């Protein structure tokens with residue numbers, strides 16, 4: 001197996017010394033023959049062929065509109081990044097194995113069997129160059145949900161042991177230790193106590209009963225821990241019954257991102273079981289786009305029935321509190337551009353929530369072209385930020401994003417996703433952006449009017 005970390009280092013060195021860049025190689029997991037890998041992939045593609053996926057497969061009119069919706073195609077001009085092309089082996093497998101003319105396709109060999117080489121080449125297309133942002137889905141005149149099909153394709157790739165190594169490794173770590181970035185329960189607890197001291201705010205953990213179970217993302221716990229203190233500050237300000245809990249706190253779901261449904265279920269189940277145990281009425285999700293997608297839109301499917309609590313993203317929660325007049329905020333009085341996290345706005349439907357908060361802060365929102373539901377993705381979601389060999393592609397996508405943000409000439413750059421924030425920090429440094437993106441939650445917590 002190629003070690004991606006070594007490959008990345010070689011790549012960096014090559015650039016430094018003007019050496020030729022080595023070919024991108026592909027990662028594999030498990031000992032399997034090529035034939036077995038293909039068989040496993042095909043079996044799992046076939047498993048996902050429900051009527052919805054079949055309808056999508058049959059509906060494409062090959063107009064190519066989706067290409068110009070994808071940040072990876074637009075910034076590279078490379079036709080292989082055309083969204084519908086990313087699901088081509090899935091499509092071929094469907095036509096040959098499950099479509100209405102499958103018999104003829106097989107009889108006359110009109111569609112050749114998918115090969116392991118095609119699957120290997122495909123790894124880059126469905127992992128490195130798709131954030132499952134859904135912009136192509138919104139642009140498609142036939143409403144083909146390419147982002148969901150990519151998600152389904154990842155299930156098959158996982159079973160075939162064809163996942164980019166870093167993404168697979170963090171998913172395994174999350175499954176085994178409870179967090180992809182080492183924020184295990186002990187670390188989580190220690191960081192809560194640290195933030196409690198540092199910010200002089202009461203932070204509750206492992207309460208036996210509470211109305212709100214508060215979850216965090218590992219990026220926040222490890223890289224932006226102030227957001228934990230700020231969440232506590234807001235909840236205390238509102239006088240609510242809430243708790244963090246060491247049995248269910250990690251909101252990110254690398255089972256979902258890597259394509260392993262069993263792990264996805266395990267990760268969701270921890271939060272669901274904890275919420276039920278403490279009789280929570282609400283699970284409050286942090287500034288993390290994929291966490292919202294995993295619990296808000298996949299949670300009930302993982303549980304097998306309706307969730308006995310509501311699931312709310314922190315921006316929805318803050319917007320509700322503002323609307324109800326419970327959250328009094330100081331007027332910040334500047335201009336801001338807001339980066340919509342794809343999984344919260346376009347894919348999640350909570351596009352207006354951050355706008356209400358920004359208005360309540362007395363900030364003039366400057367919307368660039370293609371904002372809101374048609375916002376450009378930052379290029380780091382869907383697990384892409386974990387894949388080192390995708391760095392150059394991610395930076396290219398970020399160039400487009402930064403141009404969009406800069407076009408507003410706003411004072412503040414805001415977002416409500418810690419993964420996007422991390423991507424802005426990393427890419428912004430690489431591209432010498434000279435600006436910082438800020439958390440909307442942190443801005444709210446810093447501007448609470450204490451004397452209600």
Ligand code: SF4
Pocket residue numbers: 069070071072082083086129130131132133134135136137146147150377
């Ligand atoms: S979901 Fe986003 S990243 Fe993936 S193909 Fe569509 S536009 Fe591109």
Ligand code: SF4
Pocket residue numbers: 059060061062063064065066067084139140141142143144
């Ligand atoms: S926009 Fe839709 S119909 Fe057109 S090529 Fe893309 S997936 Fe097919």
